[in-house]
Amino acid sequence: MDEPKPLTSAFSKTANFSIHQVDTVFRAAAQAAAPAAVPFTLPPTLGPLSAFAGTFTGQGFNTIFRPDSTTTPTQMPGPINTTDPADNVLELNLTDETLSFSNNLGSIPNRGSGPQADAFLNGVPYLQTINDVTTGTPVGIHFEPGIWLAVPASTNPHEPFTVARMASIPHGTTITAQGTALPPVAGKPTIAAVDITPFFGGNPNNKFTFQNQTAANKTTRRLPQDLTALIASGKLTQAMITDPNTVLRNQIAHQTISHTIIIETSTKPGSPLSGGPLPAVPSPGPHPQAPNFAGGTSNIAFLQGVPAPPPGGNGANANAFQMDAVFWIETVIYDIDVPRIPSGEPPIILQPLQKGTVPLVPSFVATLPFVPNKGFAGGRVRVATTQIQYSQKVMLDFNGLTWPHVSVASLVPAAPVQIPEHLLPLT
16 A cells, blocks of 8 residues: 545434433433433443454455356456356456444444343444456445444343344345454464355255366457466466465464464354354354344345255346455554654654565554654564454355355555554653
8 A cells, every 4th residue: 555545424423423222311311300311321331343443455366256147247358268057247446445433322222022131232334335356447346335243142032242244235134243363363364265165956065166266278258368468477376276364374473473363254144154164263262152043134125036046046147145354354464764853853654574574564653742852763663453354255056056256455544553652752
């Protein structure tokens, strides 16, 4: 990131808006002529979601097998010479992403029934926008408003503390994905492989590999069709197509990460996840207790087709029936050489030393208070900041197969990270 992105607000809400119970207000209104003050209560814990604050930007990679209609076939840039069925196009996108989080929503009351006590949730609204930048010209391909929820433990059902992601996708799908966080990992995470190969009958072991999954093939149904220039530039590799999580591992290969929080979610969390699970750690690894039931996807009629098919059915146009995702929230340590700064000088934007070895880094800002005849003598400082990585797999059904649609990204703070004042002592 050479320059911080110019960002504007996409939405607005009443300043300091938060959700609270109305019960106390009603009780106060029913009391003596002078209404009693509404007692202040702290919002419920966000748990691992507390790291979701501010705006993050970054880079990623998206793979999706698209249906190819015989009525409106996708025109390829070059000739086609393949024995594959003419029922799909593999689209590959190098992506540029912005993920913005709003303030938490406060205390969201969910009322219990019978012996189950009321549950008070908290939530973090977010907005995700993704551009394709494969050709160098940004083209919008994804827009997702949603809310992350922190859900307390309950007895009915008997569930631990969980998190949930609710999202709306403009192709006509909404999701509720629920899951939990693993215990924090010391250092960087071990990121397992994810496979985009389609499979028959809902059985991920019954795979069918298409020729458009071979990077060197220039005459197949794929966009981009000829990957020669992208491969020569190092922007796209066969390893990325075979396992998109390669992009995530490349990002952290030369990073110093002090610890990692891992969140696993699924729209079908109570059973083994189809084609995986999409693991936070290579199997067999420790996985948290998952909710026994919850979540799901909902699609418009066009996506489901008629009739609504089972997994692997033939009636769908592109039925998104399941979504699994892993988020890695990493604390990354950067080294910054700060020059001598006289007190009262304007803020200085600086780049970390790791910029030459890490694909994506944030920028940093050094600011000093005004103290006459004082300043920072200069030197190297180490600053910790948050990095978000995710790998998401959506299962699409059409033409008798299940087609994994995989998206990955690495995201860092969009605005320059403030160097803590105690690291810039005045002398």
